[in-house]
Amino acid sequence: MQKKSFLFIFSQAPHSNLSAKEGMDFAFSCAAFEQDVDALFIDDGIFQLLKHQDTKALQVKNHSAGIEAFSLYGINHCYYDANSLSIKPVTANDLISECSPCPEDFSEKMSGYDFIYHY
Amino acid sequence: MQKKSFLFIFSQAPHSNLSAKEGMDFAFSCAAFEQDVDALFIDDGIFQLLKHQDTKALQVKNHSAGIEAFSLYGINHCYYDANSLSIKPVTANDLISECSPCPEDFSEKMSGYDFIYHY
Amino acid sequence: MTLYICKHNISLESIPEKLTQDDAVILIEDGVYQALNTVNVLAKVYVLDEDVQARGIANKIPSTISSINYSGFVKLTEVHQRIITL
Amino acid sequence: MTLYICKHNISLESIPEKLTQDDAVILIEDGVYQALNTVNVLAKVYVLDEDVQARGIANKIPSTISSINYSGFVKLTEVHQRIITL
Amino acid sequence: MEYCLHITSAPYSEQGSLTALNLARALVEKGHKISRIFFSGNGVLNANALCVPPQDEVHLPQSWQILGKENNIEMMVCVSSALKHGIINEQEAKRYNKDHHSILDGFELTGLGQLVDACLTSDRVIRL
Amino acid sequence: MEYCLHITSAPYSEQGSLTALNLARALVEKGHKISRIFFSGNGVLNANALCVPPQDEVHLPQSWQILGKENNIEMMVCVSSALKHGIINEQEAKRYNKDHHSILDGFELTGLGQLVDACLTSDRVIRL
Numbered sequence: 001m002q003k004k005s006f007l008f009i010f011s012q013a014p015h016s017n018l019s020a021k022e023g024m025d026f027a028f029s030c031a032a033f034e035q036d037v038d039a040l041f042i043d044d045g046i047f048q049l050l051k052h053q054d055t056k057a058l059q060v061k062n063h064s065a066g067i068e069a070f071s072l073y074g075i076n077h078c079y080y081d082a083n084s085l086s087i088k089p090v091t092a093n094d095l096i097s098e099c100s101p102c103p104e105d106f107s108e109k110m111s112g113y114d115f116i117y118h119y
Numbered sequence: 120m121q122k123k124s125f126l127f128i129f130s131q132a133p134h135s136n137l138s139a140k141e142g143m144d145f146a147f148s149c150a151a152f153e154q155d156v157d158a159l160f161i162d163d164g165i166f167q168l169l170k171h172q173d174t175k176a177l178q179v180k181n182h183s184a185g186i187e188a189f190s191l192y193g194i195n196h197c198y199y200d201a202n203s204l205s206i207k208p209v210t211a212n213d214l215i216s217e218c219s220p221c222p223e224d225f226s227e228k229m230s231g232y233d234f235i236y237h238y
Numbered sequence: 239m240t241l242y243i244c245k246h247n248i249s250l251e252s253i254p255e256k257l258t259q260d261d262a263v264i265l266i267e268d269g270v271y272q273a274l275n276t277v278n279v280l281a282k283v284y285v286l287d288e289d290v291q292a293r294g295i296a297n298k299i300p301s302t303i304s305s306i307n308y309s310g311f312v313k314l315t316e317v318h319q320r321i322i323t324l
Numbered sequence: 325m326t327l328y329i330c331k332h333n334i335s336l337e338s339i340p341e342k343l344t345q346d347d348a349v350i351l352i353e354d355g356v357y358q359a360l361n362t363v364n365v366l367a368k369v370y371v372l373d374e375d376v377q378a379r380g381i382a383n384k385i386p387s388t389i390s391s392i393n394y395s396g397f398v399k400l401t402e403v404h405q406r407i408i409t410l
Numbered sequence: 411m412e413y414c415l416h417i418t419s420a421p422y423s424e425q426g427s428l429t430a431l432n433l434a435r436a437l438v439e440k441g442h443k444i445s446r447i448f449f450s451g452n453g454v455l456n457a458n459a460l461c462v463p464p465q466d467e468v469h470l471p472q473s474w475q476i477l478g479k480e481n482n483i484e485m486m487v488c489v490s491s492a493l494k495h496g497i498i499n500e501q502e503a504k505r506y507n508k509d510h511h512s513i514l515d516g517f518e519l520t521g522l523g524q525l526v527d528a529c530l531t532s533d534r535v536i537r538l
Numbered sequence: 539m540e541y542c543l544h545i546t547s548a549p550y551s552e553q554g555s556l557t558a559l560n561l562a563r564a565l566v567e568k569g570h571k572i573s574r575i576f577f578s579g580n581g582v583l584n585a586n587a588l589c590v591p592p593q594d595e596v597h598l599p600q601s602w603q604i605l606g607k608e609n610n611i612e613m614m615v616c617v618s619s620a621l622k623h624g625i626i627n628e629q630e631a632k633r634y635n636k637d638h639h640s641i642l643d644g645f646e647l648t649g650l651g652q653l654v655d656a657c658l659t660s661d662r663v664i665r666l
Contacts, residue, residue, distance in 0.1 A: 002658055009340065013247065015292050016268045016425045022546070022579045025618070029650035030657075042340055044247060047271065053294035057287070059468050060428065081340060089274035090298070107342040111326070115657060116341065116408045117665065121530055128254065132333060134378050135354045135553045141418070141451045144490070148522035149529075161254055163333060166357065172380035176373070178596050179556065200254060208360035209384070226256040230240070234529060235255065235322045236537065243538070245426065267425045288432070308436035315437075315534055316411065323537045329666070331554065353553045374560070394564035401565075401662055402539065409665045420551075422622050423580055452551055460624035462634045471624075494550050496588035496599075496640065506590045510638040512624065 004114040005036040010045035011118065014064045015055065020048055021063040023119025028066075031074035038113075039070065040102060042081040046088050049080060049095040068098050079106070123233040124155040129164035130237065133183045134174065139167055140182040142238025147185075150193035157232075158189065159221060161200040165207050168199060168214040187217050198225070241318035242281070244269035250279050253324060257281040262314055264306070269324075270295065273303050286311060327404035328367070330355035336365050339410060343367040348400055350392070355410075356381065359389050372397060413437055413444045414528035416537040420452035421470040422463065427456055430538035431473055438481055445532060447478065448525045449517075450488035454497045457487045459514040475516050489519040541565055541572045542656035544665040548580035549598040550591065555584055558666035559601055566609055573660060575606065576653045577645075578616035582625045585615045587642040603644050617647040 008027045012019050031037045041049055048064050055062040070078050079102035085092065092101075103109065110116065127146045131138050150156045160168055167183050174181040189197050198221035204211065211220075222228065229235065239260050244250065245267040250257065257263065261281035265272050270289045277283050287305045290296050299305055306314075315321060325346050330336065331353040336343065343349065347367035351358050356375045363369050373391045376382050385391055392400075401407060415434060419426025437444055449456050461471050478485040487497060496512060499519055503511040513519070529535050543562060547554025565572055577584050589599050606613040615625060624640060627647055631639040641647070657663050 004658060006657075013268050013271065013293070015289075016245075018423050018579065022619070026578070026650055026653065029654050033651065033654045033658075035654065035658075040340065044268075044271075047293065050294035052296070053292060055292040058289065058292040058428070060292070060425075061464075061467060062292075089271075090295075094294075094298075107340055110341050111344075114406070115663070116406075118408070118410055123530060125529075132354050132357065132379070134375075135331075137451065137551050141491070145450070145522055145525065148526050152523065152526045152530075154526065154530075159254065163354075163357075166379065169380040171382070172378060174378040177375065177378040177556070179378070179553075180592075180595060181378075208357075209381075213380075213384075226254055229255050230258075233320070234535070235320075237322070237324055243536070245429075245538075266429060308432050309440065311433060312436045312440050312442070315413075315536060319534075321534060321536050329664070331557070331666075352557060394560050395568065397561060398564045398568050398570070401541075401664060405662075407662060407664050420548075420580075423548075452548075455623070458624040460626050460631070460636055460638060460640050462621040462624070462626065462630065462636075464622070493590040494592070495583070496586040496590070498588050498590065502590065503588070508588055508590075510588060510640060512588050512638060512640055 001034065003035060005112065006030045007038050007040060007110065007113040007116045009040045009042060009116065009118045010048055011043040013044040013047040014053065015058065015060060019119050020045070023117060024063060024066055026117065027075060028073050037075045038077040038079065039075055040079045040081065041099065042084045046080055046084050046090065049099050050090065051094060051096050068096055070098060120153065122154060124231065125149045126157050126159060126229065126232040126235045128159045128161060128235065128237045129167055130162040132163040132166040133172065134177065134179060138238050139164070142236060143182060143185055145236065146194060147192050156194045157196040157198065158194055159198045159200065160218065161203045165199055165203050165209065168218050169209065170213060170215050187215055189217060239318050240320040240322060241314050243321065243323045244272065246324065247271045248324070250277060255322065262318060264311060264314055273299050277303070284310070284314065325404050326406040326408055327400050329407065329409045330358065332410065333357045334410070336363060341408065348404060350397060350400055359385050363389070370396070370400065411442050411533040413442055414532040414535045415444060415447045416525060416535060417447060417449045417453035417456060418451040419538060420455045421461070426538045427453065427470055428468060431470065431477070433536070433538070434477055444481060444483050446484040446486060446528045447474070448486045448488070448528060450491050450522070450525065454487050454492045454495050457492070457497050457514050457517040458512055460512050471514050475514050478516050485517045486520045486524050487513065487517050488522055492519055539570050539661040541570055542660040542663045543572060543575045544653060544663060545575060545577045545581035545584060546579040547666060548583045549589070554666045555581065555598055556596060559598065559605070561664070561666070562605055572609060572611050574612040574614060574656045575602070576614045576616070576656060578619050578650070578653065582615050582620045582623050585625050585642050585645040586640055588640050599642050603642050606644050613645045614648045614652050615641065615645050616650055620647055
């Protein structure tokens with residue numbers, strides 16, 4: 001099978017809508033078909049990466065928890081945008097350890113992906 | 120029947136979603152039941168008030184056209200927020216004549232409405 | 239005597255309504271993220287605990303904002319005659 | 325050689341992708357309102373005429389932005405190998 | 411006190427419908443009367459009998475149905491939104507030559523006038 | 539060229555589905571082949587057979603159905619989104635003890651793998 005590269009960009013907060021869950025399901029499918037898959041969290045998508053999310057009382061599945069299993073699912077990199085983080089009232093310490101700031105020249109590198117999906 | 124006062128606040132642009140149409144339908148129903156109904160357009164809702172909207176090529180009904188018939192439907196005032204307008208790339212001349220800027224002390228007057236709905 | 243239900247991550251200072259000290263605001267759903275910013279309004283501000291827990295920000299809610307559950311939410315709807323959803 | 329489809333009223337300068345002069349942007353749906361602002365990008369910018377007409381802003385589109393119909397939209401998808409929806 | 415809930419959020423796609431369900435349960439628990447729940451806009455999808463959510467998630471349409479039955483609440487669905495979104499009862503299915511219908515038992519198609527009426531007669535109206 | 543369209547917008551509530559339909563028609567008119575249209579997320583509601591939009595508005599599910607049939611397009615609906623949103627076929631209706639089903643004839647329930655496959659085999663993939 002041919003191998004293409006995919007970047008999934010998440011810009012929405014968790015739990016209030018299904019957008020991120022849909023993007024993640026799609027990303028997991030791409031990885032299951034052995035494609036090259038990366039993820040990038042920007043804007044309110046930063047909130048997807050917060051530790052200690054506990055959705056038990058809300059009675060919904062915690063889709064954000066799936067992010068901690070990204071590498072298990074075969075997703076290569078889990079990046080966040082440092083600029084987005086800097087204007088949010090949270091810090092890098094509040095984020096799960098599975099993510100890292102994207103490389104400085106990443107906006108140029110983005111032209112190398114075969115597919116970019118915004119969710 | 121008792122008479123209550125309603126203010127409907129519209130903050131979204133037309134045609135890309137049904138939010139404003141739903142709010143207008145509700146407002147028309149209130150007016151049909153002889154309630155006191157006003158409307159206020161803020162933020163991207165200002166775009167609802169633009170003249171010359173022609174949805175023929177788009178093959179959808181032009182719900183914004185209903186605004187010109189507000190008084191026919193029994194809606195008392197059709198206000199827009201002058202601050203919102205001032206930061207949009209359009210001017211008062213671009214708006215239909217059926218609307219007017221809301222009174223200066225309107226944010227205080229808003230406490231007098233029995234119901235306020237944001238659409 | 240109005241209860242504002244804020245369910246989006248939007249600034250309370252940007253709404254057209256004027257909040258007074260007789261009013262209350264309950265931040266729910268994505269509105270709870272507003273509790274992390276300095277909220278400069280006269281009204282008393284509450285957050286819905288279930289939504290705070292789900293979003294992992296329980297340890298970041300300032301002491302000036304009261305965390306309440308659905309039972310507390312009901313109480314707020316009892317004492318405020320007018321309820322506006324933002 | 326990327327075609328960006330912008331369907332929301334958001335600034336093209338706020339997206340993480342870097343637009344180059346080889347790229348094109350088509351503003352559709354609520355994206356067409358962006359044509360009313362000064363659009364400072366290297367890419368060539370188009371608007372979808374059907375959406376412009378519907379929103380009553382045909383007389384406000386600057387001459388630097390080309391108005392095209394669905395047939396023109398198809399052409400853009402032919403010449404750009406990569407298509408990203410914003 | 412007498413409450414009316416006005417649901418405009420789609421189930422699952424948005425959180426508002428779940429919030430409203432939790433609030434409704436808390437209202438009942440505190441002894442309040444919910445006289446009417448009115449579904450309009452995307453909210454009409456809460457009356458869809460054909461939803462099959464994953465087993466470990468809340469079944470929103472079914473939960474609304476049970477809440478309504480147990481507490482004798484009028485469950486009203488805006489008919490114009492409902493038709494557009496494919497939430498139809500047997501009668502509408504016949505009228506429009508559809509072999510199937512989709513509205514959950516216990517929900518009634520009705521006009522927006524019933525929402526206006528609820529605004530005039532309830533002590534509290536809450537939109538979610 | 540060979541195109542795949544990926545529809546994630548709900549019909550009526552959002553404009554994306556109508557935009558996609560107009561684009562699809564223009565693609566066909568220009569002689570392009572649309573091999574597959576994949577509906578996921580809220581987009582699955584485009585496959586709802588029970589929608590009754592006002593007579594003077596575009597009937598989106600029906601228009602998609604006709605476009606698919608006339609041009610021999612694979613009309614695929616993401617099964618996990620579909621179940622959640624109440625878009626089910628006869629087989630799923632039986633499995634979950636529902637008396638009715640809702641998917642329009644010509645649409646097939648399938649997995650996201652078919653969308654990945656389309657990304658690998660189509661010349662162009664457009665999401666709306």
